[in-house]
Amino acid sequence: MHRFTIRLLLAGGKAIDIHGPANLTEETTDAIVNAANSSLLGGGGVDGAIHRAGGPAILAECRRIESKIGRLPEGQAVITTGGRLAAKYVIHTVGPVYSVGTRDEAESLASCHRESIQVADEHALNSISFPAISTGAYGYPVSEAAPIARSATIESLARAKHVTLCRFVLFDIATVRAFQRTAETLHRTTSTSPFRIEKAHS
Numbered sequence: 001m002h003r004f005t006i007r008l009l010l011a012g013g014k015a016i017d018i019h020g021p022a023n024l025t026e027e028t029t030d031a032i033v034n035a036a037n038s039s040l041l042g043g044g045g046v047d048g049a050i051h052r053a054g055g056p057a058i059l060a061e062c063r064r065i066e067s068k069i070g071r072l073p074e075g076q077a078v079i080t081t082g083g084r085l086a087a088k089y090v091i092h093t094v095g096p097v098y099s100v101g102t103r104d105e106a107e108s109l110a111s112c113h114r115e116s117i118q119v120a121d122e123h124a125l126n127s128i129s130f131p132a133i134s135t136g137a138y139g140y141p142v143s144e145a146a147p148i149a150r151s152a153t154i155e156s157l158a159r160a161k162h163v164t165l166c167r168f169v170l171f172d173i174a175t176v177r178a179f180q181r182t183a184e185t186l187h188r189t190t191s192t193s194p195f196r197i198e199k200a201h202s
Contacts, residue, residue, distance in 0.1 A: 004173070006180050008187075008195040013164060014157050016150075016195070018179045020170035025053035027169055029127035031079070031089040033116050035134065038071040038094045040078070045136045050090060054083030058090055075111030077119045089125065091116045095134030098141070109134055109145060110152035117156040120163050127165040132175050142175050146182040154194055 008016040035046045040062040042051040061080035077093040096108040112133050120128045134140035170176045187193045
């Protein structure tokens with residue numbers, strides 16, 4: 001299947017890629033983001049795939065973190081080794097379970113992106129890859145999640161001292177298109193858009 005990338009070019013040489021269909025566990029950015037559950041002990045979907053690909057070292061560090069802090073609150077993020085992954089680190093964040101699209105759910109989803117970028121920046125990482133957090137088993141509609149993820153990422157990346165590249169590595173073409181549309185809509189309808197767009201097929 002053809003992969004598609006749209007790149008949002010921000011000030012200061014920073015960029016956001018929207019990429020897919022692709023496998024997050026194969027990414028070579030400094031860190032990938034795991035849509036974890038609050039126990040940090042692995043699960044299904046992206047969470048399970050990352051633990052399977054990265055091996056037991058990730059779970060061992062998650063257990064140590066859980067023993068210190070207990071369950072990870074929704075919207076927060078922590079970092080572990082990437083184990084056998086190409087990415088050196090995994091940043092684990094807990095997305096909201098969708099019910100009716102409340103303001104609290106939207107804020108939690110935005111916080112997942114802000115906190116993940118902040119953790120990456122605190123560890124002097126340059127690049128980070130995200131899945132479409134909460135849009136799988138947690139039921140967040142992609143059409144609602146995409147603009148929240150976009151806005152929070154643009155805001156946080158602009159403030160970051162070390163992180164210069166954020167990638168959305170998306171599992172299927174429908175999700176890729178939804179993220180693409182929200183970027184293009186903002187760019188088209190905002191006279192002072194914070195980015196310009198490049199497109200590339202592969």
